[in-house]
Amino acid sequence: MKAAYEDIVNTNHIASFVSRENIADILALAQHEHIAPASQDVKRSLLLAIDVQNDFMEGIGSLGVAGSKGDVRRLTKWMYRNLKSLTGVICSLDCHSMMQIFHPVWWLDEEGKHPAPFTIISYHDVVNGVWTVANGETGRSLEYLRKLEFEGKKQLCIWPYHCLEGTSGAKLESEFTKMLYFHAAARNAKPKLVYKGQNPYTEMYGIIKAEYDQEHFVNHTVLNAIRAYDAIFIAGEASSHCVLASVEQILEHYATDRSITSRITVLEDCMSPIAGFENSTRQRFEELKDTYGVQIKKSTEVAI
Known part of the structure; x- marks a missing residue:
């Protein structure tokens, strides 16, 4: 890598009001990498980044998750270390109006x-x-x-107002955004942004479907994308709610196909729970590991 991690991400600015993306500068850096495009990857790997948004960042978010700053730092470092072999990134974004059943x-x-x-x-x-x-x-x-x-x-x-459409809280965290677009430019791989939670009558913790809705919406686009990858890595906020629900929904869909569920690795040090849910979250992920063969590892233990 020609660009150093510190050229892309300023760890002091993670979850900071002073952070600016400066995407043009990031893209200019990426042009000097001369890495093979993601389309040429023989082994295809996917990062599924769940709700890495300002309103879930400690210190600045209306629903800030303790530990989220460190999660972003570790996640962006993992992305940097694995840039040459990380094929694609899908980001979910909570997106709400003021008038929703949980506000x-x-x-x-x-x-x-x-x-x-x-x-x-x-x-x-x-x-x-x-x-x-x-x-x-x-x-x-x-x-x-x-x-x-x-x-x-x-x-x-009833949650605090969060991720309201058009607000800064609904945006991806800025330092994560820099690494996201550095990867996109260096690998010629457009990131996919998936909006969720816009139905006013329901909560949608997971990326695949709501807790309950009359229309029974299922995001088959994401499910089909997951099938197309040899390795899937999942991280984001909060581990107790939106990350856990996303993992559960994916596993539920592919429950009879362990060849897919065993491809999934949860990056446990790149996500944090909402306070009070620490033990139940840890226990539930262990259950999913035993039932479906999901791997749970620290980002430092995983190289693509």
Whole structure:
């Protein structure tokens, strides 16, 4: 590599308001690498980067995840070390409007006040009048809550407003973005950005599908892309929610094909859980490892 890691990423600026992408400078650096294009890779490898966005960055995000700065540093270093053999990158991006079922503005209590962030709202809370739907969408909201409980999904949590369309919080973290586009230019490999979470009636933690929606949307584009790679590496934020849900959904789809599930490696030091979910997250990933043959490794242990 002609460009040093430090020429691309300023680790002091990760999750920082002073960070700027300067993409033109990054692309100019990449032009001097003269690396074979990704299309010529015999062994094809994919990085699936889940929600590496400003609003999930500690210190600057409305839903910042403790440890996320270090995750970005380790992930970008892994990308740099494996640049010549990393074929493609798919990035998921949470993308919301203000009026969504998991945001405070959707709900009102008996005094006409919106719930505080991290409030849990159940089906029986709404039936008993503890919470009412501010926009009149009571039937659809009750259906969603009932389905969550019936199917054993996560309870509805009211999250702080995050990743709102058009805001800086919805953007990819800037230093990660630099490495993403350095890779793209050096390998002539366009990154794929996948937006999720735009349905106002549901939460969509995973990249493949929502917790529940009437349309039963499934992102077959991503699933088919995964099938086309020999090795798939997964990282991002938060490990307890969006990363875990994405891994579970992919494994659920390919449950009968261990030749695909065993290709997946979770980069455990390039993701962090939301506080309070540390033990349950670790336990669940171990279960997936035992059931599907998923590998769980530190980025320093993995070379493509």
